[in-house]
Amino acid sequence: MSEEQFNEALNEDGSLASPVLPEGVKNYLIDIDGTITEDVPNEEPERMATCAPFPDALKTLNEWYDQGHVICFFTSRTEEHREVTTDWLNKHGFKFHSLLMGKPRGGNYHWIDNHMVRATRYTGEFTHLVEKEVTIEVFKNHK
Template sequence: MKLEEKVENGVHVSPVLPESVKNYLIDIDGTICDDIPNEEPERMATANVYPDALQTLNKWFAEGHYITFFTSRTEEHREVTEEWLKRHGFKYHGLLMGKPRGGNYHWVDNHIVRATRFEGKFTDLVEKKVTIQVFENE
């Protein structure tokens, strides 16, 4: 996958993926498997995988999309997490540990950010019109 160099008004800006490639950040607990809190790490190795998540994410990977797991699990849980992902056959590009806990996220970035709340089943994404909060431009 090649990042496209982008220049705006003669200034180089952060590289972006080709328009056809999505950069997915996927939570683990409660999204692709049983919801295991960090306080119960002994359960992480035996968490039940959500089959629709495995099929959908591996399909997106095969289509050339970038898959990164972004989890609230800490670095001390990295080994058990990588082993679990491998054992269940998840294909991915990266694993980021230490996502802030507590939900109600509001992500501010200089790139387009799209968010989808997981509500029990992985499927292909569909487009819907929604209201969002943006910075006011003067």
């Protein structure tokens, strides 16, 4: 999905609408600190401008973007860090569609949605994804 197609998703009144993704297009929500660069806490914002990206993350994410997937960075950095974060992503050549600030810190996330949700924990190497069968938690009456 190109940036133009992503930005063209508008409601009748001209307001931005959530786009319906074409078949085969994935919407990636990617953390920043500890995932595409070293783990920089909000309490050390001076490091946000100088940390180096993980080369494998930059290469893989840009490939996904070029394949038409949607890249959204979702970070625990606060709104006051938006400019330094956007500048850093652009400086290092990350291609992306959007940036969400203020993700809760911690890490014990449990995303509940009426759509299929896939989650992959970053463990030190950013590569393309493979399918794997695992045990997951579901609602008690889930079939």
